[in-house]
Amino acid sequence: MNTRLIVGCLALSTTAALAQLDPAKLAQAPTDSWPTHNGDFSGRRFSPLTNINSNNVSSLSLAWVHRVNAQGNAIFGGAIKASPVVIDGVMYFTIPDHVWAVDARTGHEIWHYTWPSHGGIHIGNRGVSAYGRWLYFETPDCNLVSLNMKDGKERWHKQICDLDQMYFASAAPLVVGNHVVAGVSGDDLDIPGYIESHDPETGDRQWRWYVYPEEGSEAAKSWPSVDAMKHGGGMTWSTPTYDPALNLIYFGTGNPQPVIAGKGREGNNLYTESIVALNPDNGKFRWAFQSSPHDTHDWDAIQTPVLIDGTIDGKPRKLLAQAARNGYFFVIDRETGKNISSTKFARANWSEGLDKLGQPIPNPAKMPQPDGALVSPNQAGAANWPQPSFSPKTGLFYINATNAYSVYYIYDNDEKPEGWGGNDRGGYSESMLEGIDYQTGKVKWSHKWEGPGGPRSGVLATAGNIVFAGDMQNNFVALNSTTGEPLWHVGLNSGITNAPISYELDGTQYVVLACGDTVYAFAMFAK
């Protein structure tokens, strides 16, 4: 630890803070910090804090509000979708091309960094990651940028993808050891997905793993040709999780290309729409489980692979669970990738059942058709990128889930469709917060939200027997995590647009979330 980095000039409230991440924090459950995208490596988004609990949550106070568009000027378009990171009393969050550091106790801005953009899709940025004194984030125009935590000064930037092929970058990277693991985005043209690792000090690329299998391998037979495979998509839209004991990172991959028109890519299309395990030191492939073989509905399987140390049939197991966009909840052995259970957690009419690997078998009749096929879920999915949560205390996996229908069409009947070649139209959806028992895959409780639509709010479970989530009516809601009973709510200016986090400073526990351009911090103040 470098003690020269004590921050004096920045008004960091009452404590002299080191603007740097203590690696020991990464091995602990998050308490006085939220040091990674999901709080810890497991992806559980579980806070062990109990100052806010199911008995006292109704007396939660508003601690501070930080609006990035000061004075109501719409300078910064879009919503805060980033999961903030909190280190040494400072919170870091993003929107595309922008990073802010604010005081986690007061919400006051410490610094703001702007990246001069040269393009790319500005649909969202999922946040920063940290290593030592440095932050890392991706820009829509395909750069991985490192900033100094102390003052937001740029240290270096590296190109990680190619705008001319319509890649862009939106994910929050994951730092594991001395690897900054960064995924890429983009599904306009038929380009291959990959994930790569960079040296946190120099920014140099250490390895890149392409989502397609090796030519000539058994898995490559899931494509009709090498050409189709190498233009087959599979973007790495979200932040991996990590098991330090197994030294494996886990992430989901996106849709195959062409997206909707599957003609020309017959087969399962490995390793698109799969949960993949890699060695972070060298990018070597360990195993994959395909959530959506031969998908034709844009159901990216990039939902957080949540790591659970649990019990199945009385035996302790290292598990991984995913509530996938296609409506299935998968529980997998994360050492081997072998399936334990596959169950539906929302409407899904597109499958003919499960294959011997526990993977759903797509029903050809529910693939997009020239005259339309009525399909559930819709393209937005039964779940999407907003993060789920898992509480080891209740054994429940929490997800903001959606029941939805739309009509999927083939627009391009060409022998060799490209790009999308179709799309879905219209739709109906309703949503609910669910608590799923990981041991059985069954929904233990489901709390339906009023109103149509699917929420874009992630979920946070805490040891205080609470699960926090957004509903469809702009409410931020605390529910009893054992029963699903709503306990407290606050009506905000718009729907919740990120996933809540929690941390405790000076005996005060905070819960922080974002709605559009505004960050809200609620607190149970220390007595």
Next chain:
Amino acid sequence: MTVSKHMATRWTHVLPLALAVAVGLPLSLPAQSRRSLPEGPGREIVQRVCGSTCHGAELVAGKGYTRDSWGAVVNSMVSRGAKASDTELTEIVNYLATNLPPKTGAAGAGGAGFLGGGSDEAQMVDVAAAERGRTVYIAECITCHGVKARGGPRGADLIRSMIVLKDRYGSMLGAFLKAGHPMQSGKPSSSLTGPQIVELSHFLHEKVGDTLRNGPYSKPINVLTGNAKDGAAYFNGAGGCNQCHSVTGDLAGVGEKYDPVSLQQKFLFPRTFATPRGGTRGHVPPVVVTVTVTPASGPSVTGVLSHLDDFNVSLRDSEGNYFTWKRTPSLQVVKHDPLAMHEKLLDQYTDKNMHDIVAYLETLK
């Protein structure tokens, strides 16, 4: 404090053709409202509904679609939770169709992709030049590279070609063709003139654009595949549609009013925005959801639902009085949604039912 606030710059998209070839250098212009919405009636609603919760208005600005495509985009957003009244949806589609029509080669905003994907410095297609480039393409390239430039056994896929994707106004293509490449006429490819190469470049970039989600192939081909007789039977039988609708009453002439795709979308998802054939749509009475609230202590109140969540319910009665209650176990709340049956039916329809109903509704002229 703002640490690094560079003035964003962008490159002009339209260059004199000869200059582009000769110099290959873009000019820089300052960014001005590159990602903001043009002025026009309905702009505020678009800003509020489409530019706050899920994404910014900058995703919308700079796109260019037909009315039909904008309608499809808006419906898809409604299905994802965009909140707007029926009237507002009409205003939104009107605003988008009027102010953001398909791009025709003028300098746009962001890249060429569906949501502004690609580089801000990407080539903007000059449609007239692309049309001239098509002539060159047909004369010299089409046999091997195909009608859509997607290649075949004899020629590479040009949509996926890095030479094409990296090309700006012939910068890459020119060098490639100067080096020599077989042509249909047997002439050396180095004989192509500078302007011809630029025109070919515009044509190929246009073909790349055609494969995108905003391209010309982005609409249903034919949804009239059902059996009208079976549709009528379902309408009057298992579907129970005739319990609320009459083909000589509210649905009279509906096959005339809407095209088949709109018919399909409207009966499945009645809150869908649809433009009648041949024009913008007039006033459509909004679907009114009502609610009856009965407190333990008092009489029931019925009115138009204003807000309902887990915690509160509010309504406006027929005299315009506004009521709101905190929800408790003893408070009875009964919602009456006239479209609820449509939502229930989604679990019941087969795809054959769906196609048959469209065929039947289409006959109601």
